[in-house]
Amino acid sequence: MAFAIGLIFALIIGALLLSISGDPVFDTYQRMWDRSFGTADTLSATFNRAVPLALAGLAVSVAATMGLWNIGAEGQILFGATAATLVGRIGADWPGPVLIVAMLLGAAVGGALWSFGPGLARAEIGVSEIITTLMLNEVALRLIRYLQNGAWKDPEGFGFPQVEARPDQAQLGQIWERAHLGVIIALVVIAAFAWFLNRSVWGYELKIAGSSPKTATYAGISMRRKTLGVMLLSGAIAGFAGGIELTGTASRLSENISNGFGFAGIIVAALALMRPSGVALVAVAFSAVQVGGLSIQTLGVSPAVSAILQALILFGAIGAAVLSTYQIRLVDRKVAA
Amino acid sequence: MSHPAVELDGIWKRFPGVIANAGASLTVRPGTVHAVLGGNGAGKTTLMNCLAGVYLPDEGTVRIDGEEVRFSSPADALSAGIGMVHQEFRLVPVFTVAENVVLGAAPSVLDMAEINQKVAALADRFGFEAEPTRPIWQLSMGERQRVEILKALWRDAKVLILDEPTAVLTPQEAVELGSVLRQMVSEGRSVIFISHKLDEVTSFCDEATVLRDGKTVASSVAIADVDAGQLAELMVGSVSVQQVAPRDATPGDVVLAVDNLTVVDSRGITAVDDISLSVHSGEIVGIAGVAGNGQRQLTDTIAGLDVAQAGTVTISGTDVTALTTRHRVDAGLAYVPEDRLGVGLAPKLPITHNAVMRGYRTMRRGPMLSWDRARAYATGLIEKFDVKIGRMEAPMASLSGGNLQRLLLGRELSDDPRVLVASQPTRGLDVAGVAAIQNLLLEQRDAGAGVLMVSEDLDELLALADRIVVMSEGRIAGEFDPKQVSRTEIGEAMMGAQ
Numbered sequence: 001m002a003f004a005i006g007l008i009f010a011l012i013i014g015a016l017l018l019s020i021s022g023d024p025v026f027d028t029y030q031r032m033w034d035r036s037f038g039t040a041d042t043l044s045a046t047f048n049r050a051v052p053l054a055l056a057g058l059a060v061s062v063a064a065t066m067g068l069w070n071i072g073a074e075g076q077i078l079f080g081a082t083a084a085t086l087v088g089r090i091g092a093d094w095p096g097p098v099l100i101v102a103m104l105l106g107a108a109v110g111g112a113l114w115s116f117g118p119g120l121a122r123a124e125i126g127v128s129e130i131i132t133t134l135m136l137n138e139v140a141l142r143l144i145r146y147l148q149n150g151a152w153k154d155p156e157g158f159g160f161p162q163v164e165a166r167p168d169q170a171q172l173g174q175i176w177e178r179a180h181l182g183v184i185i186a187l188v189v190i191a192a193f194a195w196f197l198n199r200s201v202w203g204y205e206l207k208i209a210g211s212s213p214k215t216a217t218y219a220g221i222s223m224r225r226k227t228l229g230v231m232l233l234s235g236a237i238a239g240f241a242g243g244i245e246l247t248g249t250a251s252r253l254s255e256n257i258s259n260g261f262g263f264a265g266i267i268v269a270a271l272a273l274m275r276p277s278g279v280a281l282v283a284v285a286f287s288a289v290q291v292g293g294l295s296i297q298t299l300g301v302s303p304a305v306s307a308i309l310q311a312l313i314l315f316g317a318i319g320a321a322v323l324s325t326y327q328i329r330l331v332d333r334k335v336a337a
Numbered sequence: 338m339s340h341p342a343v344e345l346d347g348i349w350k351r352f353p354g355v356i357a358n359a360g361a362s363l364t365v366r367p368g369t370v371h372a373v374l375g376g377n378g379a380g381k382t383t384l385m386n387c388l389a390g391v392y393l394p395d396e397g398t399v400r401i402d403g404e405e406v407r408f409s410s411p412a413d414a415l416s417a418g419i420g421m422v423h424q425e426f427r428l429v430p431v432f433t434v435a436e437n438v439v440l441g442a443a444p445s446v447l448d449m450a451e452i453n454q455k456v457a458a459l460a461d462r463f464g465f466e467a468e469p470t471r472p473i474w475q476l477s478m479g480e481r482q483r484v485e486i487l488k489a490l491w492r493d494a495k496v497l498i499l500d501e502p503t504a505v506l507t508p509q510e511a512v513e514l515g516s517v518l519r520q521m522v523s524e525g526r527s528v529i530f531i532s533h534k535l536d537e538v539t540s541f542c543d544e545a546t547v548l549r550d551g552k553t554v555a556s557s558v559a560i561a562d563v564d565a566g567q568l569a570e571l572m573v574g575s576v577s578v579q580q581v582a583p584r585d586a587t588p589g590d591v592v593l594a595v596d597n598l599t600v601v602d603s604r605g606i607t608a609v610d611d612i613s614l615s616v617h618s619g620e621i622v623g624i625a626g627v628a629g630n631g632q633r634q635l636t637d638t639i640a641g642l643d644v645a646q647a648g649t650v651t652i653s654g655t656d657v658t659a660l661t662t663r664h665r666v667d668a669g670l671a672y673v674p675e676d677r678l679g680v681g682l683a684p685k686l687p688i689t690h691n692a693v694m695r696g697y698r699t700m701r702r703g704p705m706l707s708w709d710r711a712r713a714y715a716t717g718l719i720e721k722f723d724v725k726i727g728r729m730e731a732p733m734a735s736l737s738g739g740n741l742q743r744l745l746l747g748r749e750l751s752d753d754p755r756v757l758v759a760s761q762p763t764r765g766l767d768v769a770g771v772a773a774i775q776n777l778l779l780e781q782r783d784a785g786a787g788v789l790m791v792s793e794d795l796d797e798l799l800a801l802a803d804r805i806v807v808m809s810e811g812r813i814a815g816e817f818d819p820k821q822v823s824r825t826e827i828g829e830a831m832m833g834a835q
Contacts, residue, residue: 201706204697207690211683217642218672218680219694220663 002324003317010316014309023301031299032292032309044177046288048249051186052077052258054283055241056265057272058190059111063129063234064274065197066210066226072118072133073238074262075140076111078255080239081246082144083110085152085253088166088246096169103170104185104243111239112232114140119231123224129231137262144255152253163253172248182248187280189240194277206230238262264290271318282318289313340403342367342496342527343388343419348397350383350551356738357383358394359551363529365496365544370518370528372538372560374572375548381531382424384548385498388529389421390414401496420489421498426481428473435469438487459490463520478604479510486517497521498529501629503537515541535565535627535832547571550764566828572627573795586803588617592669592787593639593756598648600634608634610811611648616787618755621778623802623819624791626831631811632791633675636760639789640672641665642680653755666695669755673746673762675791681745684734688726688744689715691733695748722747723773739770746777757781760791775801795824807831 015025035042056073063070070076087106091099118132147153147163154164172181197203209216209226216223245257268286272278293310297303343365350358358380365371375381387394390408399406401417408414411421428437435449435456443452453469460467465483473481482502489497499518503511518528518541532538538545539560545568547555555571593616600609608631616622624632637643639650641662649658652668660668674680682691689708692715693700700710712729719726722743726736733741746762759778763771778801782788792798798805799819807814807830815830 199706199708200704201697201701202704204690204706207686208683208694211686212679214642214676214680215683215694217662218640218674220661220666222661 003321006315006320007313007317009320010312013316014312017305017308017312018301021302021305023299023305028296028299028301028309031296035295036288036292040177042291044179046284046291047179047183049291050280050283050287051182051248052241052245052261053264053268053286054186054190054279055244056238056261057268057279057283058193058265058276059234059237059241060265060269061272061274061276061279062193062197062237063230064210064269065203065206065276066230068122068227068230068234069130070115070133070231070234070238071130071266072115072136072235072262073241073265074258074260075133075137076114076235076238077242077245077258077262078137078140078144079114080107080111080242081250081253081257082140082147082242083107083113083239084243084246085163085166088170089152089164092167094167094169096171099167099170100172100247103166103247104240107243107246108236108240111242112236114239115231115235116228119228119235122231123227141255144253148254154252165252166246170247172244180248182244185244189237190276190280193237194275197276202229238265267314271314271322273322285318286314339367341365341400342402343529344398344400344403345384345388346398346400348384348387348399349395350380350387350392351395356551358387358397360397360553361548361551362553362556363388363546364557365527365529366557367495367527368522368525369543370522370530370541371557372542372545373529373531373548374535374538374545374568379548379572380551381548382500383551385421385500385529385531388414389419389498391421415489415492415494418493418495419498420492420494420496422482422485422489422500422502424500426485428481428484430474431472433470433472434467434476434484434487437473437484438469438491440488442492456487456491460487463487463490463517465517479506479513482506482514483517490521494526496527496529498531500531502530503532503534511537535568538568539565549573565832566825569627569828569831570795570824573793586620586782588620588803589785590618591615592618592653593758593789594649594651595635595639596649596651598635598638598650599646600631600638600643601646602634602643608811609638612808612811612813613648614806614813616756616789618785618787619782620803621782621788621790621801623798623805624789624808625795625798625805625827626793626808626814628793630808632808633760634811635808636672636674636758636789636791639758640670640674642674666754671695671749671752671754671757673742673749673757673759675760675764677741677745678734682733682741685732687730688719688733688736689729692718692744692748696751718744718747718751722777739766739773742766742770742774746774750777750781753784754786756787756789758789761793762790763792763794763797771797795827799824 018025018028036046037043056077059073060070084103084107087103088099091102114136115133118129118136121127121132122129149161152163154162175181175184197206205221205226208219209221209223213223241261242257246253250257264286268279268282272282289310293306297306341364345363348358348361361380361384363373363384373381383392386392388399390411390413393409406417435453438456439452456469457467467483467487473484502514506514521528530542542560544557544559546553546557549572596613598609598612599607602608612635626632634643638645641660645658649656652665652670655668657665657668678684689711693711696714697706697711700707715729724740724743762778763774766774778788778790790802802819805817805819805827807827809831817827
């Protein structure tokens with residue numbers, strides 16, 4: 001209900017904005033709808049884009065269960081994809097299904113490796129994981145630049161700095177129109193984690209640790225082990241998203257493979273109120289708005305207006321649903337009786 | 338014509354599960370140093386935060402110079418002349434003294450030379466030594482506190498609130514602070530001095546207001562008319578809640594032994610200083626003392642939440658000094674911490690999560706937790722200990738203080754521990770809640786557990802304990818048989834080795 005009201009509000013304000021900027025309101029909305037949900041072709045593309053968003057959102061929200069901020073999903077996606085590429089180079093002549101599984105596992109291990117340092121530093125000496133995970137994003141990016149100019153440079157790239165393409169057989173199959181198998185895999189992973197966090201001893205301890213470190217210590221839960229464990233898991237999920245991107249939509253490792261999904265994942269997790277179970281729906285909405293927002297630029301809508309429109313819709317619809325859990329109370333500024 | 342500088346009347350402030358102020362009042366005359374006394378959790382800091390604009394009281398009125406006000410922020414209070422120095426200082430470590438003093442109240446064009454000079458002049462007027470150009474991080478805690486006071490004076494505060502100002506000071510610095518305060522009141526300002534150290538109160542202050550359980554129990558008592566012992570009695574209370582009729586104890590073996598224990602707290606202060614004590618099975622040992630004399634660090638260290646610098650803790654013959662909380666529980670320890678919501682419970686999580694916090698490891702099925710068993714266990718606990726709840730899925734903080742404590746104590750007692758350490762187990766509870774908790778403690782003792790109980794309520798200890806140990810400044814100041822001791826004797830021991 002709040003969702004619908006928020007959406008309508010956002011569309012009305014957006015319409016005002018569009019008429020001020022001199023763009024056709026109806027056509028713009030029509031185009032946004034067509035390119036995000038309108039046809040089987042565009043809807044399946046929206047789903048594909050939602051996969052890394054949802055997994056990054058899951059990674060961020062798992063860490064947030066314990067009050068930790070993984071700002072490094074971007075770097076973990078990049079390094080996860082790098083690790084998957086390495087596996088692909090080793091197993092270039094393995095059969096497709098085996099290679100894909102190996103690459104996805106490699107991606108998860110790579111992501112976990114990327115969050116291991118920040119997790120260890122946080123657990124042992126209290127270094128803020130916000131800073132360390134953020135800085136490692138840059139490192140992962142530079143590593144890929146190095147690889148595409150050096151060791152892994154594509155000999156058939158006409159001198160253009162790019163990494164050799166991954167083996168062709170390591171391509172996730174299509175399931176419906178353009179949607180690849182990663183959509184199903186992501187849904188299963190998210191459902192499994194939501195279930196595991198709610199049902200397992202580990203998840204229970206995580207929630208106690210998120211409540212207060214003192215309470216956790218009191219209950220005999222090791223904050224050090226939990227901190228390191230949750231950071232490794234969060235990194236593994238983000239790295240896994242990098243593996244899915246590499247085997248699903250991309251054909252080679254590149255510095256654009258993370259495409260801002262790691263940062264957008266923070267927004268996805270926040271809009272899902274840091275609940276792992278909510279990230280899938282939010283990610284689809286987020287993906288649709290992004291895809292639709294990009295498409296209207298071909299109508300001549302300026303990128304700035306498009307960005308504002310995207311933000312309006314996201315915060316109008318999802319933000320309203322979130323804020324509707326609060327209530328506003330008027331307090332007499334003069335003296336209470 | 339002469340209105341009180343500050344008049345708080347009928348202040349109520351409630352937090353989830355706790356009533357911090359229950360109709361407290363306070364009247365401060367201009368030109369006086371006014372002590373606000375009370376044990377931890379008596380509501381002193383909350384009351385001051387209501388005056389300084391940090392909290393908005395739920396009910397009640399605040400008057401400054403006879404005029405009713407309603408502060409919605411500390412800045413509001415400051416512009417009305419109310420300054421507060423909090424227990425944790427709010428200074429920028431890399432800024433200089435002068436920069437911190439003028440921060441937020443500086444002229445729009447900064448002439449640092451002029452500001453440095455003005456800050457130095459201000460310090461001089463109140464007899465401080467302050468070098469305006471030194472950065473904060475180089476200063477001792479006492480010097481930092483002076484910067485905080487200067488901050489309030491720079492804004493020309495008419496009323497200065499100091500929250501436990503001497504906790505971080507050496508005795509020498511505390512004396513210096515006293516003379517600064519006298520200088521301030523001689524200019525017609527007022528100082529509100531929050532403390533539970535009675536000797537300082539009697540030496541610096543003109544009047545005292547005593548809080549207990551969020552209420553004012555003595556208002557504007559002239560210090561000249563009372564002695565420290567009487568103030569201590571007001572703080573710990575004389576209204577007895579004698580509803581339990583304990584049988585004589587039949588002590589058995591030593592189940593908890595603390596030997597030469599020393600604990601240094603996070604501020605570097607020796608909170609527990611070479612304490613040795615033992616608790617036998619089937620007895621209640623009560624720890625008496627004014628709050629803040631190391632009781633919390635003692636119980637936290639026994640439970641494994643704090644680290645001992647020296648000495649040992651032995652539970653049922655096992656030396657647990659180097660073991661984690663979990664191994665101490667396995668050795669037979671149960672702990673009811675003083676801070677129930679911050680340590681003993683997870684307030685935002687559902688009741689079931691809280692109920693199984695001690696026993697969840699026995700409810701596992703592989704890596705999964707059997708929530709059927711967890712719920713059955715929680716329901717059993719709730720029935721057995723008569724906890725009144727709404728829904729099981731409701732957050733823990735939705736329970737009242739008494740019900741929170743019943744669930745917490747019930748959970749800790751559910752596996753018949755050999756040692757129970759209970760810190761302020763009845764504080765903040767209503768009469769029925771107090772009686773229920775006291776009865777549980779006695780039942781536990783009669784069943785053969787050794788109980789170590791910390792309380793600020795002397796009457797409670799006199800009624801329940803088989804032995805009373807008095808703590809003062811981290812040391813044991815005496816051990817008494819509750820049947821043969823007078824309140825005055827214990828009160829004197831609480832005042833320490835003077």
